[in-house]
Amino acid sequence: MNKFPIKSCALAIASICASAAFAGTITLPATSTKYAVESLVGTTDITLPTIRYQMGVARTTAQDFTVIVKPTAGATFTAASCTAALPTITLGGAATGAFTPTIKRASTTECAYEVDVTTAFSGPAGADLVSLNFPGLVLDTHTLNIAGNTGGVTVGLWDLGETARIDNSADVTATAALSGNALTLTASSDTATTADVNNTNGPLYGFVAGGAAPVDTTSVASAKITVNNNSGATTWLKPDGATAWEFTVDGTSLAVTISGTNFTGLHATTPVTVTPTAGAAPTVTTGASSATFTLLPANFNAANTAQDVIVNMTAAGNTSLGTSRSFGVSVLADVVTGADETLAGGNTSWWTWTANAVQLSAPYFSTDNGAGVVTSFIFQNVGPATVYSASCQAETGKTVTAGTAATGNLAAGQTVIDAKDVCSFSAGIRGSVTFTINAPVANIKGTYNLSLNGGAAAFLPMQRPYGNNNTSNGSSF
Known part of the structure; x- marks a missing residue:
């Protein structure tokens, strides 16, 4: 018996059944x-x-x-x-x-x-x-x-x-x-703010004008965040399944926190201000490590659109801003129906400042002018010759007098500065000092040298006083 016709027929029947x-x-x-x-x-x-x-x-x-x-x-x-x-x-x-x-x-x-x-x-x-x-x-x-x-x-x-x-x-x-999430935050990293060593008020007392929008001025640095008010590709609805959620109707407030560890050197009464899209500018409360303010529905003038909020920081103009700062931003939303919500899109490194200079500090140095005492600052400059200025600090109750080497030049290569010529103190022979040098941070390294009466010399690497760039964490000094 030929099995092939039967097998073919079975396959055909299976195919018909499967298609139906x-x-x-x-x-x-x-x-x-x-x-x-x-x-x-x-x-x-x-x-x-x-x-x-x-x-x-x-x-x-x-x-x-x-x-x-x-x-x-x-x-x-x-x-x-x-x-x-x-x-x-x-x-x-x-x-x-x-x-x-x-x-x-x-x-x-x-x-x-x-x-x-x-x-x-x-x-x-x-x-x-x-x-x-x-x-x-x-x-x-x-x-x-x-x-x-x-x-x-x-x-x-x-x-x-x-x-x-x-x-x-x-x-x-x-x-x-x-x-x-109908509400989200866009906090793109802003790295365009630069403290200016050539500011007319003093070294690093203000900013380099310009940069990415919002542009900085010589006295005010600015950065922005954007609140996305149900403005993405997806429209998120209310429970009726038909009406778009919208902050000006369905929100109560947005609590904004600008976090950082350094708000010094800013204006005494208005260190941080805010320019919202609409409405009255919110009051900013500035503490040791944060600045906070609250945005209201009245600060937004269009439904279901992205709204820019400009944060401004004004320099005091009478003290150094340093060479490095970093600020983060986060936003907590209070809404009419849902629970409080931390907006997606926060950024712990939202706003980073740099400088067109480097600062190096020695927390201790001596001005002892006794015989056999060597006390000096030694700098290495791998770039072209540049200028510097030094600011000395004394113990409480003592005053500082600038010396002939409080300002000067660092040659290309090595420069040695006698510590006794940098400054002097009204009482005692010890203090601290910060050098501000008009050069990129990668070009300059420095150390303090102290040798007493022919004894062994101590070489103490100088530290960068701002950010995490110090010798204790292995960074170059």
Whole structure:
């Protein structure tokens, strides 16, 4: 007997059966509704869009069945919404079908419906489709108050006695809701601020004018943050699923913190000021390690747009600003409905200052002019010759007098400066000093040398007083 014709026929039958096999699918919603986390908490009722289940099998009038709809993990229904979601039918193409639905069970964990077929459901063929619609289901609890979480339903079809599944071997899931942040922060790193060693008030007493927008002036440095008020590619909605969330209507305040460890050298009464997009400028409170202010809805003049906020720092003009500072920024939003929210996009290195100079400090040096005492500063300059100035500090109650070497030149190569010529003190022979040198930081290194009466010499590397650039962490001195 030739087995090949039989085998070919079996394959053909299998192919025909496979091409005619369908499984029920969920066709609506086509995409998830996007909800703003700022508009809800975990118990805010969310009305889901209509869920549409497309039948994958035909049903005769003798084949009544049960549909069980459940919330996805982490959510519950408002039981009363089971009645609102009593299924309706949609026929596509030349499909036929009609039914009478009734509620079998309604609870927070499931809506069960009996579907009594009054006109046979035709099987799916091309555009001939029979679909069941479940409108108005309400999530009573959920996890949509956390950005990135989803919510939805599962749909399962069973025989009337709920002993065997039909159409699918497992529930089909519809993800109907997605949550996200309507408010975010853009705090792009600003590295354009430079303390100016050639400032007319004194070395590093102000800024190099210019830089990236917002531009700095000789006395005021500026940087910006941008509050994105539901202005991204996705529009995040309120719980009604239709209205865009918007800070001027749905927000209360934005608490902004500018963090840093160095607010010295700034204006005595207005060290930090703010220029908002609209409305009155907020009052800024400046402490030892932070500056804080509050933005209100009145500071924003357009719905669902990105809003720039300019932060300004004004130099006192009578003291050095140093050579390096870094500020971070973060924003905490208080909104009408949702929980307080730290905006995504904060930046711990938002605003970094540099200088067109280098500073080197010695926390101790001696002006002892006794016989056999060597006390000097030794500098290495790997760049071209440049100028310097020195500022000495004394113990409490003592005064400082600048010496002939308080200002001068550093040659290309090595320069040795007698410490006794830099400054003197009203009492005693010890103090500290900071040299400000008109050269890039990479060009200059320095050390303090002390040798007493022919004894062993001590060489103490000088430190950079600002930022983390000091000898104790292994940086060059």
